[in-house]
Amino acid sequence: TAILFLQGLDSTHTEAFARRGTLPEGIHLARAHEQNQALKWNFGGLDRHDRARHLCSLFLDDIAEAASILDPLFGFSRYGESISATLPTFDLLAHQLQTRCSIFSRPSTGKRSPAEAGWLEQSVDAQISLHHPTHIAISIPFPGCLFGALRIAQRIRRINPAIRIAIGGGYVNTELRELKAPDIFDDVDAVMLDSGMLPLQRWLEHNDPTTLIRTFIRHQGQVLYMNTDALPVRHDALPPPVYDGLTLDRYIGLFEVLNPVTRLWTDGRWNKLMLAHGCWWHRCAFCDTQVDYICRYDPARPDTLCDWIETIIASTGYNGFHFVDEALPPSLVNGLCSEIRRRKLNVEWWGNIRYEKHFTPPLIAKMAQSGCIAVTGGFETCNDRTLALMNKGITVAEAKTVCASFAQAGILTHAYLMYGFPTQSFKETQKALETVRRMMHAGHLHSAFWHRFALTAHSEIARHPEPYNIHLKPEPVSDFARNEIPFDGEFDHDLDATGHALRTATYNYQHGIGLDRPAAEWFRSENVTMPRRMFRQGR
Numbered sequence: 324t325a326i327l328f329l330q331g332l333d334s335t336h337t338e339a340f341a342r343r344g345t346l347p348e349g350i351h352l353a354r355a356h357e358q359n360q361a362l363k364w365n366f367g368g369l370d371r372h373d374r375a376r377h378l379c380s381l382f383l384d385d386i387a388e389a390a391s392i393l394d395p396l397f398g399f400s401r402y403g404e405s406i407s408a409t410l411p412t413f414d415l416l417a418h419q420l421q422t423r424c425s426i427f428s429r430p431s432t433g434k435r436s437p438a439e440a441g442w443l444e445q446s447v448d449a450q451i452s453l454h455h456p457t458h459i460a461i462s463i464p465f466p467g468c469l470f471g472a473l474r475i476a477q478r479i480r481r482i483n484p485a486i487r488i489a490i491g492g493g494y495v496n497t498e499l500r501e502l503k504a505p506d507i508f509d510d511v512d513a514v515m516l517d518s519g520m521l522p523l524q525r526w527l528e529h530n531d532p533t534t535l536i537r538t539f540i541r542h543q544g545q546v547l548y549m550n551t552d553a554l555p556v557r558h559d560a561l562p563p564p565v566y567d568g569l570t571l572d573r574y575i576g577l578f579e580v581l582n583p584v585t586r587l588w589t590d591g592r593w594n595k596l597m598l599a600h601g602c603w604w605h606r607c608a609f610c611d612t613q614v615d616y617i618c619r620y621d622p623a624r625p626d627t628l629c630d631w632i633e634t635i636i637a638s639t640g641y642n643g644f645h646f647v648d649e650a651l652p653p654s655l656v657n658g659l660c661s662e663i664r665r666r667k668l669n670v671e672w673w674g675n676i677r678y679e680k681h682f683t684p685p686l687i688a689k690m691a692q693s694g695c696i697a698v699t700g701g702f703e704t705c706n707d708r709t710l711a712l713m714n715k716g717i718t719v720a721e722a723k724t725v726c727a728s729f730a731q732a733g734i735l736t737h738a739y740l741m742y743g744f745p746t747q748s749f750k751e752t753q754k755a756l757e758t759v760r761r762m763m764h765a766g767h768l769h770s771a772f773w774h775r776f777a778l779t780a781h782s783e784i785a786r787h788p789e790p791y792n793i794h795l796k797p798e799p800v801s802d803f804a805r806n807e808i809p810f811d812g813e814f815d816h817d818l819d820a821t822g823h824a825l826r827t828a829t830y831n832y833q834h835g836i837g838l839d840r841p842a843a844e845w846f847r848s849e850n851v852t853m854p855r856r857m858f859r860q861g862r
């Protein structure tokens with residue numbers, strides 16, 4: 324019943340769900356009620372329907388918590404992420420794929436009978452019986468999707484070895500660019516990099532491996548990278564996304580966090596659309612600027628984008644859009660807003676931007692009038708010296724002004740923040756939190772999250788570490804995944820303790836707590852003090 328309610332299919336029990344005592348309480352639901360009672364804030368002023376959605380979402384979190392007791396690899400939106408986070412060799416993953424058993428998934432290799440299949444394998448069997456495919460492509464966007472994707476591939480191999488299988492997606496594009504492990508091809512036929520249109524087209528239409536594009540295959544026991552010269556398909560020439568066959572009304576929207584911006588990630592139904600391939604800036608030193616999905620900037624025209632929007636609305640019945648660009652280009656956003664208004668489209672949308680001065684008050688007002696409800700963007704270290712060092716292309720003053728303009732236009736703002744950046748001092752970090760406090764207190768910043776700096780293989784810092792005063796540590800010999808690089812750097816503070824203080828303070832700020840306290844107090848309360856020696860800390 325709770326799932327039907329979250330799917331929007333049955334609102335009969337709204338009042339009951341909104342009251343305590345209807346839903347069995349685990350750690351998440353009980354904590355929410357206890358915090359609400361202690362703070363006396365009526366769940367942030369939620370109406371009955373939203374309160375019921377919030378509590379039902381936490382009830383499902385409690386079920387997921389119980390499921391993780393049955394299988395520690397289980398997560399609500401991921402599986403086996405702890406295994407897949409660092410995989411220099413495929414052998415580590417292969418062993419888990421061959422041996423890990425639970426009610427959710429079981430190995431499909433060896434002498435195991437079909438009757439012993441887990442829930443995942445049973446679902447695969449049903450889909451194969453329904454569609455009778457000859458080719459299957461599996462997208463792996465994150466490490467927490469890798470284990471499940473390969474278990475799916477293994478099951479397909481078991482029930483119909485003639486089906487050809489390819490994998491691609493964000494995880495593959497980032498981590499498997501130097502793939503040398505032949506054993507993964509026991510489970511799949513092809514591993515594709517970057518934009519998938521041409522690689523998939525060649526794979527589907529030709530049996531000749533010499534015609535393949537950006538595709539790893541196995542030939543005579545060796546991994547080969549096949550990449551016939553071909554111009555990429557222009558983003559503007561692509562067709563709109565197709566949702567045929569998806570039962571969209573059965574997807575679950577979760578409202579786990581009361582913060583209105585964070586809620587956008589999981590609640591509601593957002594059609595995903597990309598205005599431009601790549602990032603128009605693509606110069607941030609910490610970013611994977613050598614990878615195609617960052618460095619190759621290729622925008623679609625505003626009229627093409629609105630054609631896509633109209634097609635998607637007609638096919639799905641939903642008019643909400645999440646533009647998933649690396650960073651929405653201001654000039655393209657301006658053109659898109661003009662076209663939305665010209666066509667009188669009724670849409671709501673949000674996306675990631677750079678908090679740059681090109682987002683002027685007139686453009687921001689135009690965005691609000693065209694359906695923009697929220698923006699997210701990197702404020703990173705929130706310090707001019709380190710922003711310049713990383714070549715972010717913004718200043719603190721500019722970003723604060725842009726955030727204020729968005730808030731004044733009624734558009735929600737979220738900031739991605741960074742600590743532990745090479746050469747970043749404790750004083751700079753403390754000042755960054757103070758800036759965040761003041762922006763939230765003023766109502767200009769509605770949400771934020773602190774990430775610890777990670778050095779990645781495809782970044783400018785990894786190529787030229789000298790200006791950042793870091794030392795790259797030896798990497799293990801790799802035949803599979805390579806992304807994060809271990810390093811040593813000199814810091815005048817403990818990064819673990821600092822990160823805890825930053826997250827604690829910001830969590831409280833987002834709930835309206837502690838906004839009148841100087842940021843420095845959070846570091847004292849978390850025992851984060853200036854040490855007498857320099858910490859050498861990396862990953």
